[in-house]
Every structure is written in structure tokens, then in C-alpha cells.
């Protein structure tokens with residue numbers, strides 16, 4: 378019916394996101410966790426831990442992973458994979474774009490053929 382264009386949600390200024398800092402942003406599909414990893418790469422995954430559905434924004438970043446503060450599950454920020462129990466389901470990875478000094482998250486499904 379209608380062709381929906383990819384929607385970009387601004388998160389924060391690129392200069393304001395420090396290495397290891399966790400930022401929670403809200404896109405139309407729900408909350409997203411935005412992180413600049415130790416290599417300087419900005420990553421975004423869904424913010425809800427797949428173990429017990431709580432926010433990962435109070436967790437801990439180490440390298441390219443985030444650890445849930447509640448029970449210690451660790452996720453790969455690049456792939457979303459659950460690396461340790463008690464989580465076994467992956468987080469969804471979101472596309473990050475930086476334009477004119479602002480970080481954006483693309484909120485539509487990947488592979489939609491809209492690019």
C-alpha cells in the first residue's frame with residue numbers, strides 16, 4: 378500500500394558520546410542502546426535484555442560488549458549475539474548514521490530495499 382521511507386531518529390551530538398558511555402534512545406519500535414565502543418565505533422542494539430526484559434542502559438561496556446547489570450548476561454554490540462547465560466536470545470542490531478555531527482538511528486527493518 379504505502380511505501381514507508383526509512384526513518385531516522387536523532388540521538389545526540391557525535392562529540393557528546395564518549396567511549397564506553399551508554400545512551401538510551403527511543404525510536405518508533407522501542408528503546409535502543411547507543412554505545413561508542415573502545416575502538417571508537419558507534420553501535421546500536423535494542424535496549425531490552427532478552428533474559429528478563431529490563432533496560433541494559435545501566436549495564437557495563439567492555440570492549441565490544443555490554444553486560445546486563447541484573448544477572449550478568451553479556452551481548453556482542455556488533456552482532457547482538459548473547460555471549461553468556463542467562464540470556465540466550467540475541468539483541469537486534471540497529472543501523473547507526475552520523476550526519477553533520479549528529480548520531481541517528483535508522484528505525485526501519487533492514488533489507489527493505491528502500492536504499
Ligand code: FES
Nearest residue numbers: 426428429445448
Ligand atoms: S535481566 Fe539481563 S541478564 Fe537477567
